[in-house]
Amino acid sequence: MGFEEMFLLNLGMLITVAYLANVIYKYFLTKMSSRTNYLLSVALIIFAGWICIKFGFQLNDNVIFDLRFVPLIIATVVYTQPLTLIFIGFGIGLARLSFGINDASIAGFINLMILGVFCAGLNVWLRRSNYRFVIKGIIVILAVNVLYTLNIAVFGVIPFKEYMLDIMPTVLSLSILLSAVFALILRDFQLDQRRTLDLKYANELLRNQADELHKAKIVLEERAKQLSLSSRYKSEFLANMSHELRTPLNSIINLAQIISENDGEENEVAEHGQIIYRSGQDLLQLINDILDLSKVEAGRLEIMHEEVNLAEIPQMLHMHFEHVAIQKEIQFDIINEEGLPDIIISDAQRIGQILRNLLSNAFKFTHEGQVKLEIRRATEGNEILFIVSDTGIGIPEDKYNVIFEAFHQADGSINRKYGGTGLGLPISRDLARLLGGYIAMESKVGIGSTFTLHLPLS
Numbered sequence: 395m396g397f398e399e400m401f402l403l404n405l406g407m408l409i410t411v412a413y414l415a416n417v418i419y420k421y422f423l424t425k426m427s428s429r430t431n432y433l434l435s436v437a438l439i440i441f442a443g444w445i446c447i448k449f450g451f452q453l454n455d456n457v458i459f460d461l462r463f464v465p466l467i468i469a470t471v472v473y474t475q476p477l478t479l480i481f482i483g484f485g486i487g488l489a490r491l492s493f494g495i496n497d498a499s500i501a502g503f504i505n506l507m508i509l510g511v512f513c514a515g516l517n518v519w520l521r522r523s524n525y526r527f528v529i530k531g532i533i534v535i536l537a538v539n540v541l542y543t544l545n546i547a548v549f550g551v552i553p554f555k556e557y558m559l560d561i562m563p564t565v566l567s568l569s570i571l572l573s574a575v576f577a578l579i580l581r582d583f584q585l586d587q588r589r590t591l592d593l594k595y596a597n598e599l600l601r602n603q604a605d606e607l608h609k610a611k612i613v614l615e616e617r618a619k620q621l622s623l624s625s626r627y628k629s630e631f632l633a634n635m636s637h638e639l640r641t642p643l644n645s646i647i648n649l650a651q652i653i654s655e656n657d658g659e660e661n662e663v664a665e666h667g668q669i670i671y672r673s674g675q676d677l678l679q680l681i682n683d684i685l686d687l688s689k690v691e692a693g694r695l696e697i698m699h700e701e702v703n704l705a706e707i708p709q710m711l712h713m714h715f716e717h718v719a720i721q722k723e724i725q726f727d728i729i730n731e732e733g734l735p736d737i738i739i740s741d742a743q744r745i746g747q748i749l750r751n752l753l754s755n756a757f758k759f760t761h762e763g764q765v766k767l768e769i770r771r772a773t774e775g776n777e778i779l780f781i782v783s784d785t786g787i788g789i790p791e792d793k794y795n796v797i798f799e800a801f802h803q804a805d806g807s808i809n810r811k812y813g814g815t816g817l818g819l820p821i822s823r824d825l826a827r828l829l830g831g832y833i834a835m836e837s838k839v840g841i842g843s844t845f846t847l848h849l850p851l852s
Contacts, residue, residue, distance in 0.1 A: 403449050405572045408464060411442045412580055435472075436482060439465045443486030443506075447493060456498035457552060459565055462486055462506070463542045464573050466513055468580060470534055474521065476514035483510015497551045505545040512541055535573045539566060642677040646670055684817070697828050698741040704734055704769065704778075707742075711749055711767065718757050724765055731770035738778060739852040744825045745780075748833075751818035752782040752845045760786035763842070772848070777831070780847040789837040798823050822847075 415438050426434075442465040450460025469482050487506035491499050516537065520530050543566050547557055649670045708728040719726035749767070756765045763785030770779055789797060798819050819833075826833050830850045837843035 402572070405461065405576055407445045407449055408442055408461065408576055409579055411438070411445060436478060436485075439469050439482050440485035440489060443482075444489035444492070447490055453552075453561075456494070456496045457550075458490075458493070458498070458502075459561075461569060461572060461576075462490070462502075463509055463538055463569075464576055466506075466509055467534055467538050467573055468577065470513040470516050470538070471520065471531060471577075473517065476517045479514040479517055480510040483507055483513065501546075501549040501551060504549050505542065508545055509538065509542060513538065531577060532574075535570060535577060539570045539573060542569070642674065646674060646677075695825075695828065697744065699739055700741070701737045702740045702742040702745065703737060704730075705736065707745065707749070708767070708769065710746060711753060714750065715753055715757060715765075719765065722757065722761070724757065724760055724763065727764065727766045729766065729768045729770075731768070734769065734771060734778070735851065738849070740829055740849060744829060745847075745849070748822045748825050748847055749780055749782065751822045752780075752847070755818060756782055756784035756786065756843070756845075758786075760784045760842070776851050777848050778851055780849070781844060782847075783842065783844040785842040788839040788841055788843055789835075790839055794835060794837070 415435075443462040446460040446462040446464065447458060450458040450462070452458050463486075466479070466482055466486065469479055473479065483506045487503035487510075490502040490506065493499060513534075516534055520534070523530060525533075543562055546552070547554055547562065550557065552561065653670075708730060712726075712728055715726060718724075753765065753767065765784045766782070768779070768781040768783075770781070771777070772779055823833050826847055826849070831848045834846045834848065835843065
């Protein structure tokens with residue numbers, strides 16, 4: 395077998411090694427660390443050089459011609475660390491010594507060491523050069539082949555003249571040609587792998603986009619449910635509001651007609667006038683609640699920051715609810731803790747509005763027992779607490795959040811029995827936030843409820 399057949403056999407072995415390496419990497423090494431893959435690739439390059447020597451053309455008992463330098467050419471283009479090239483040259487040189495130590499193998503070892511250092515220099519040049527990749531590849535192939543040939547001529551055991559005239563022309567031309575062919579095949583492998591990776595990345599990107607779309611769909615569905623729920627609440631509110639507005643309006647209209655037809659009985663006129671007054675007040679309160687809610691939602695509700703006399707709040711609330719407590723035969727207590735500050739900085743009107751809403755609910759849903767307002771300072775923090783407690787019907791735990799939603803009550807049927815629009819607590823919650831505080835709640839069905847307004851002292 396001559397040079398041509400043996401070099402073609404070397405090329406076939408190199409292609410086989412490259413293909414097997416590609417398969418092994420694709421199916422077994424993708425989950426390993428980058429450092430492990432790096433070390434394995436270096437070992438594979440050295441192994442490829444050993445394969446070339448193993449199946450090389452044996453000129454005599456000691457001299458072997460092969461393509462052992464071709465893996466070093468590929469390594470020069472692939473790796474980014476020059477020291478790696480020196481290590482690979484040293485490794486392939488040791489592989490030559492594994493076939494016996496003699497003058498030819500020592501010359502081969504020296505040749506590969508020189509090539510390793512030379513390829514390290516070429517590696518630095520490749521990373522700094524602005525030439526096209528193809529031009530760089532051609533220069534590396536020619537330079538390595540020429541240097542390898544010169545090294546054999548200088549350090550080899552074959553006489554210089556015999557080698558240069560009889561062997562070098564054939565070996566050099568074949569090695570350049572087959573080096574270029576292998577580089578092209580390996581380049582095609584690389585491009586195919588890159589296309590596979592790009593396709594894998596595109597599929598991963600599509601999966602991520604599909605997941606994001608699915609999440610967005612879930613969010614949109616949740617928002618649609620919230621909008622539907624809000625629409626239902628508003629529908630319930632409009633139904634309740636039509637009833638709430640119709641009742642005082644009908645009272646005003648009917649009683650106004652009775653007064654106009656009255657035969658002069660002053661007591662009845664006075665009583666009817668009181669009913670008209672209360673109905674008008676109820677209607678005015680409903681309208682004010684709606685206006686306050688719309689202002690809060692639009693961010694246009696103004697909050698005053700002024701001195702608030704704490705002593706005036708219990709007096710005002712006692713006067714407001716004393717008649718209701720007597721009428722329902724419910725005990726009504728207001729307890730002020732000792733040591734309270736005389737003045738806090740807040741909005742007296744909005745504090746009164748919140749407490750009236752809380753006390754109105756307490757009296758509305760309490761049939762017997764007591765309603766109590768406690769004003770005291772928080773044990774921790776710079777806060778003052780207004781605690782409204784009752785012994786009323788209580789609120790189920792699963793309705794705790796619902797009662798603070800606008801246009802909604804704990805039970806849609808409650809408004810039929812007790813009346814109301816469900817605006818008091820949502821407005822109170824929003825006003826408390828605007829005042830820098832919040833409302834906490836505790837309740838048990840059949841035992842009663844406690845609402846605590848937390849407000850900063852300033």
